[in-house]
Amino acid sequence: MKAIILAAGEGTHLSPFSETRPISMIGVAGRTMLDNTFALLKSAGINDIFIVVGHRKDKLIERLQQQDHNGLNLHYVEQKRKLGIGHAVMQVKNKISPGEYFLLLYGDTLTAENIFSKVQQSFHSFKCPVASICLPPSNQMFGNVFLNARMEITKIVEKPKGNNLGNYVLSGVFILPASFFKLLESSGNSMEKALKKVVAGEGLRASMWEDEWLDVVYPWEILTANKMIMDSWQESSIAKTATLEANVTLQGIVHIKAGAIIKSGAVLEGPCCIGEGSYIGNNSLIRSYTSVGKNCSVGSGVELKNCVVMDNSQIGRLSFVGDSVLGENVDMGAGCMTVNRTVDWKPISVKNGKRPMGTGMKKLGAFLGDGVVVGAGNTLQPGTVVAPGKILPACYSVTQK
């Protein structure tokens, strides 16, 4: 079965990370969300993959061309204009033969367990169009479904109104027939309307997904995604070419990739992950749920905790980064601190754009876009967002006269 990954969207809520990449290129737990999807598809026996690209497509294609996909056939289809999900799906119309069923998935959703196997199993038993459904962590979701006992979806509604509601929602993974393109066309490329037509016509069966599932919408959800994947890890792995000096302490599940160097005195508390070629300085403390990307440099005496540091970033000595996300090529000077809670322990809101947004989280640090330079000695307020490429001058208590 062919899989179609929708990876063209802009994901504006994910600023400061979405400006420079498609959402699916965000790295969590040591690899991009897209790589996570590839691995699941492969073990679900799917290797013909069409990726609909658009926003920042060069970044995605360039990155994928550099890596080995052991046996996956990747094809790219471009959505040239930003005309929504239905329009993105239409771009693959001529890749699917009449009568053929295909697996459709949204590139911004993430699971640790194999949702694609599950939905194929449902398809295998129902032999008709299938939509994966799940119970999301909040009820502010679109695509609420109503079911009957035979797992037939009887109704799809957008945000329902009322108390204590919580329907199963569409989780962004479908198996649909080629005839779906016709329905999309006749619905003005509205995914929602076309799905409703499937419900009313041929019928849409549900495949219930009970494991963790996440739609990554806001920057702090990158941390949730990171934790979700790390929680699914079963065992440690240390590449043959990694160097661990004397007196390095490893606890829990730790992934250390090729060429990484861990200097003496470092403590790594799993689950955590150190990417290819990265350097972890002397006496640094890498606490649980930390993901350090490729070719990063973490100076001596640095403490990292529940954070995602993407590729090629540097963190200067004696810094603390906690409950934070750092993009690629971030250069953080020595002695910086992401303060991760308020004095009164009130939930932290994030001002991303005009209005501050509640996160409900009591511990949250900073979100630094790609290429941000943080001068030495800076202290960042909880929930700070820094746009890509911004340079924050160093913070001195004593200066030259």
Add this chain to the structure above:
Amino acid sequence: MCGISGVVGLKNISELLFEGVRNLEYRGYDSCGVALMNKTRLIIKKDTGGVEEFYRKHNVLQLKSKIGIAHTRWATHGKVTQNNTHPFTSSDGNFAVVHNGIISNYRPLREQLKKEGFKFSSETDTEVLAHLLEKLYKRSRNVEKAFVKMLNLIEGTFSLAFISSYLPEQIFCAKRESPLMLGIGDEIKFVGSDFNAFLDHTKNAVILDDDEYAILSRDTYVVKSLLSKEEVTKPIIKIEWDSETSKKGGYPHYMLKEIYEQPQTVSNALDLEASGLDEIVDLFAKSRNSYFLGVGTTFYVAKYAKYVFSQLAQEFFPSVSSDEFMVLANVNKQSLVFALSQSGETFDTLSALKYAKSRGARTAAVVNVMGSSIARLVDKVVLQGSGPEICVISTKAALSQMVILTVLAMKLALKKKVITRKTYNQYLQALQELPEIIQGILNERSGFIHRLASKYSGSRNWLYLGRGVYYPIALEAALKMKEVAYIHAEGMPGGFLKHGTLAMIDDDVFSIVFVPPPEDKALYELTLNSIEEIRARSGFVLGIHFTEQGKNQDLYSEELILPKVHPLTAPLIQLVIGQLFAYFTATSLKRNIDKPRFLAKSVTVA
């Protein structure tokens, strides 16, 4: 776009090949064909139409073979006709080929072969493959060599498979761009366009990469690279697949499936033959000294029955746990012992019934399994018709029994003229609305209950409180929590608190209160008192209630507000909430839902 399926095994594979190609029908279905082997003779059947239609029309399953390939086609080259359907055979009939993809250079190959005298029967690109094989075989007298030569001659995209009478126990296959994978079983090997073709028989798959070919026989297989001609060691991928999924109708667990079946099983319970129920009502009416009997969940169903019979029919029948029956009950010829059992094999209940019979008592029962020991033993039996209940934890069977007992209580009340026909009809109306209300709850509240359950799944101690008929509901809901989530949950009447239990209230003890609708005024207010008692000690209370939001705002730590319903069905709806709360607590604790530790479905031992 087509589907390829092939099987080679020890015994007749005709049926397996059919299943395989049928499972690939989603890839296209305008025509279908098979090639089988009778000793060393190829048998070809093909026709237009869907897989099942084709198999029926040509009696294909009658043909026996230990090896075969099949194809379901969606035309790309050539019209939909029998001639254009795969497999294609070589002129001498020694090769049969199925193919998915497009041979882009088939025209020059075809012209060349025609010149050499090969006769073509179709317009397809695939037919050249069969003739090429024949031609190349004649040169080398080696099937594999001919195959490799052919692969080097063709251009385009393909996944293909063939069998040959020269090597009647082997399937040859290859791929370039179109998908193909192998299924590796014991003494059986499969090839398919995807694993739908074989996963009911093996979960071990080898995914072929481009320009690789494979040779399969029942006991072994080899994959080689077309470029290097060398053997390639391919990893066997274990396909993640739960073979029970289709039996579970797509649900993750039988327990959830059975919870979701409740709208239907309640309807079934309401559709039971009236005469059978009337006979039981007559038995109740003419007996004195009657008992309800059950154990575990059915004991709580019996307790529920005790309340509804008392409320509706003004009759008090004690409920006794089956295992205590012999030491407790005084039965005689005037007695009716009315038992409840899902399986109809429950040892304790069966023993109690036998004892009652030996004392000359009349017996009756509601059971789910037809022909079971209890069904055969008792004088009158009601088969509840809830369908098989597979999860060890009873949900749908218990709720159905409660509905049936409510109807029996109503009928007895009517017979005794405790209620009027009008009231009876109102009650019946309320029950008839129940399936739809449950369906609505399942659809619209699951997510909310799931969030509550995940949030509090760390709690190790729960008090389940209810008053009146809500007390057995609290007991049964607590039992669900104990059984499936392995969490201490104690059901008790709300009035018990101040007589001792209240002393336990602290940060580690959580309470769920089943609050009656406010129309049930006396019971409602008593229940609120119980909540106040806990809240005054800073205890946590999750209230499941029917009052509007905002009313009694500070009363609950968490609340689950249900739509306004008839007081008769309110406790039954709350039980469904209790089931879901236990279920989602268990899933968030990753418990073994359908087979909880140490438990068995029907307890047939003492």
